[in-house]
Structure formats: structure tokens, C-alpha cells
Amino acid sequence: MYKQLSYQLLRLFIVILLCTVIFLVFHYTAKFIYPLIIAIMLSLGMHPAVTFLQKRFKFPRIAATLTVIVAAFLTFISFIFFIVNEVINGVISIADKIPGYFTKGTQILDHLTNSYLLPFYQKLASLVHTLDEEQQITIKEKVTDFANNMAVAAAEFLQQLLLSIPAFVSTLPNSVTIIIFIVLASFIITNDWDLLNTKMKSLFPARINSSGQRIMTQLKKATAGYIKAQVTLIFITFIVILVGLIVLQVDHPLTIAFLAACVDLLPYVGTGILFIPWILYLYMTGNFPLTIGLIVIYMIIVILRQILEPKVLASSIGLHPLAALIILFVGVQMLGMLGFLIAPVLLILVNAFYKAEIPQKIWQFIAKG
Template sequence: MESQYDKKKHFIVNTVYISLIVILVYIFLKYGLSLISPFAFATIIAYILNKPAEKISKSLKIPRKLVSFALVLIFYAIIGIVISFIGIRFVSGISKIISSLPSIYEKQLGPFLINISERIKDAFYNIDPAIVEMISEGFNQFVSSLGEHITNFSLSLLGSLSNIASVLPGFFVKVLLTIISTFFIAIDFDSLVDFIKRQFSPKVNKMMDNIRGYFVNTLFVIIKSYGLIMLITFIELSVGLSILGISNAILIGFLIALLDILPIIGTGGILIPWSIIELIQKDFGTGIGLILLYVFITIVRNIIEPKFVGKQLGLHPVVTLMSMFIGTKLLGIVGLFGFPIALSLILHLNSIGVIKLFKQKNT
């Protein structure tokens, strides 16, 4: 019978072992992932296209390598066209808004603030003229300073767009590496898989197949869950923008729903600046409506996201929310998706006996 000392010893050893693995994985994801990301993305894309390539090759009696080459070419052509269309429209729209900020201040916000100043001065004139003079002087300084800040802000934003353009060469190098790697991996996919399998024992290969199958299934489940969340967000945006009388509400709702998946931008990155501009232009109905729409979408998403994702992954909503929050803080968008998937994988491996971290419920 195992002694109390041995149990404690095993617990400490397992805890240290798991902690080291977690630390190494974190260091790799934090600092090493960007180095191998082109090849990782290439492998994922090649894996996705592998089964369609096999089916097409068998049904049409065409060499598999030729089919793989054609599928990769078609895949990147479609992706390139879609990204180019959305990117050009988005950057063009943002640039116009940023460029128009000084003009909006000069024609809309400035006169609006001056009008408020005059009303305040009229209200205080009969009480104490000295207060009116002090208010007038302070307000003039405020308006002048605000105008300078808005101009500098718009110039800095335009400068930021230029800075983004300066890092594009490095980005395009990674994209080019990804595309070239995808062609090579897709063409020789079976040979590469066979080579990797030969390096491990049958037991390890079985475990790797189990992990791969569960990971792929989980990844598709995540895509399905977020696809449903994006659909709900798209419906909310389309209905809300239509009620507010926004032209092209469905197209705008679709584009914002695509950005909603990103933690940095989200719906707030579009709706909040948009509402501020509408309020400055004295369109209070649209401005307040956009703010209320953003609040409604945010509340709905915070309720349904942990439930949808957690249910599909077999995690409690609180655990899902916690893993998503910690993952986002540590690794950004990679952590947002990676942490819930990793936690689900750990629970799966524990349930089938590959690892023993948590006690199972007796059935």
C-alpha cells in the first residue's frame, strides 16, 4: 500500500513536472511562435486541404500532387481577393474619417462650444461681470487647445497608418513564406506524416493521433461556436443600424461582425468613434442609438460566448470565461482561442487515462 510520504512525493513531482511543461509552453508561445508561425499556418492549411485533395485525386484520376498544388493556388487566390477588398474599403474609410476630424471640429464642434460659452456668459453676466471675463478667457484657451489636440491627434493617426505601412515588408515576407511552405507541405503531405510517425513508438503515435483528432474536432467546434456568435452579432447590427436609418446597414453590419471577433478592435472600435462623430455633428439620435446598440451587443456577447464555447468544449461557462480572459492577457488573440482549447484537451486526456490530474466522477 502506498504510504502518505510516497503520495506527497508523487504529488510534488507531478506538480513540478506539469509546472515546467506549462512554463515551457508559455515561453514557446510567447517568444517562439512568431518564428515558426508561417510554417505552422502552412501545415494547418495543408492539413485542411489534404482530404479534399485525396478525394478529388481518386474521383478524377488526377495525380494527387497536381490536385494539391491547384487547391492551394485556389485557396490563396480566394483569400487574397477577399482580404484585399475588405482591407482597401476599411483603410479608405478610416483614412477619410481621420482626415475629416479637423474639419468637423472647425465646422461643427467649435461653433457648438462657442454657443455654449455664450449661454454661460449670459447666465453669469447679471451676477458678476468678473466671472464672465474669467470664464471667457478660460474657455477661449480650452477651445484653442482642443483644436490643436484634435489636429495633432488626426496627424498622429495618419502617421500610425504610415508606420503600419513601414512594417508591411516584413509581414509580406511571412505571408510569402507561408504560401511557399503550404505548396511544399501539401504536395508531400503523406510523406512528411510517414517520416514523423517513424520517429516515435506505436504507443506515442496512438496518443498523438488521439490528440490530433481531438484538437481538430475541437478547432472546428470553436469555429462553429464563433461563427454562430458572429451571426448573432451580424443580425443585431443589421437590425439596429436599419432602425437608426443607416444606409447599407447589412453590409456595414457584416464588416463590423467580422471585426467583433478581435479583442483589440471589436464592435466598440467602430461603434464608439462613430457615435462620437455623430454626437459632434449634432445627430444625437444616431449617436445615442449607436452607443445603446454597442452596449446591447456587448451584454449579449458576454452572456452567450462563455456558454456557447464552454458547452461545445465541455467546460463550465465560468472556467471558459476565466481561461479566455487569462489567455487574452498573456498571449492576446492566440490565448483567447488557445487557452480554452488547451484546457479542454487536458480534461480529455485526463478522462481517457493518458494523464492523471483530476479525479473522475464515479459512474
């Protein structure tokens, strides 16, 4: 009895130690190997298409790989061109209206200054003059200190901003090198997929290979499900905004809806980065009907996103909505914005390991060996 318990504790220790080692290795090497990880993920996505061309149309493997990579590159460039074209058209339209916006903004600022700031300053000045000389000196010192602190903070911010420009420029050659490495690695891995797959399998026992194969299968399904979920959510956001802007008779509804759908992927801010400044400006300029209309559209988007995201992710990836909601919440609470980005990856990994029955096999190893 004690001997069996000792072996179980030993196997538990081995599992914990192995998980710890894997985590530490990944943690300290991720910044060096992430281009290779990206290349492997791209190869996973391209492999089915390359195999289809190879088997269906009798393409040589290298020709099929080149065809898929070029097609993916052209699709990406076309997508970027479409975005740039839409943005340029929208910016040109907005540029024609900028002088009017500035004139209106100046009028609003002048009204705020005359109606609120100057009377407030006069009341504050009269209040200060009623104080004794020592109190007035103290207040002036505090105001001077505040102004100096603000100036120092502004100077430091500007200094850091200027210093960051050379750092950003210096990263550009490195970024180009990384992109070239990813493209070449993706080509090599995809072209030699079968050979590399066979060599990788020869390094591990059949039992591990079997589990690894199941994990990879589930990862493919979960990744495809996650992409489908995000496309669905973005499409819903796009349609809601487009219909709302058309009803409100806003100029360039297609461009605005497209941009809003794209920024919907940003953590925390989402469509708010576009709608909130717009709503504030319309309110300050007195365009209350359009202000109310945009608030309604924005609230509908926020509510739909909060309701549908866990459900859509769960149905697409294969997790229960409650499990998906818990993972998303824990990721955001523990890691903030980074957690918002990592949470979907955790969803995919948890689902893949669960569907591949890895937790059950680990427990079976600990209990029975």
C-alpha cells in the same frame, strides 16, 4: 511504501521538468518558427480537401494540392475584393457628405467656444487677477510648465511616429518573404503529408503516437468548432446591426453592418470603435432619435456578445460554459489584450488535451508508472 512514494515524486518531477522544458523551448523559439506553425495549421485545414480530390476524382496528389491552394487563394482574393468594394462605395457616399459634416462640426465648435470656453476663460482670468502677485506668478509658471510638457510629449510622439515609418517599411520585404515561405511550406507539407506523418510516427513510441493522434483529432474538432462559433457570433452581430439600421432608415446599412461585423473581432473595442464616435457626433449635432436608436443597437450587441460568447464557444468546442468563461476571464486578466487573443487558443488546447484524456494519463504515469 517509501520506495513507491519516492518513485511517484520522481515521476512528478520528470513531468514538471518536461513541461517546463517544452514551455521554455516554445517561448524562446516561437518568433523563429511561427511561420512553420502557421504552415502546419494551414496544411491541417487543406489536407481533408486534398485527400477528397485525390480519392474521389483521382487527382494526383500534387495536382490536388495545387487546386486547393489556388482555390483558397482565389476565395481569399474574392473576399478582399468584396470588402474593398463595399468600403469604397461607403467612402464615396460619405465623401459627398464630408463638407456638410465639417460645416456642422465648425458650427458646433464655434457654439461650444462662445457658450462655454470663453466664459470659463473670462471667469478664470478674473479669479486669477484677484490673487496676489506671487500666486499669479506661481499659476503662470505652472501653466507654462504644463504647456511645455505637452509640447515635449507631442514632439516625442511625432518623432516616434516618424521613426516608426522606416521601421515599418523595412519589415515589408521580410513580411513578403515570410508569406512566400508559409505558402511554399504549406504546399510541401500538404503534398508530402503521408510521408511526413509516417516519419514523425517513427520517431516516437507507439504509446506517444496514440496519444498524439487523439490530441490531433480533438484539435481538429475544437478548431472547427471555434471557427463555427466565431462565424455564428459575427453573423448574429451582422443581422442585429443590419435590421437595426434598416429600421432606423440609415443609408448604406449593408456596408455599415458588414464593417461592424468585421471589427467585432477586435479585442476590447469591437463594434464600439464604429458606434461610439458615431453616437457622439449624432448627439453633438442634435440628432437625438438616431442617437438613441444607435445606443439601443450597440447595447443589444454588447449584451448578446457577453451572454452568447461563452455559451457558443462552449457548445462548439465542447467545454462547459463555466470552464470557457473562466479561461476567457483568466486570459484577459493575466495578459490583457494579448490574453484576449490567446484565450481561444487555450480553450482549444485545454479541450483537446481533456478529450484525449492526457491529464488522466499523466496522473496514471505519476501514480503507477
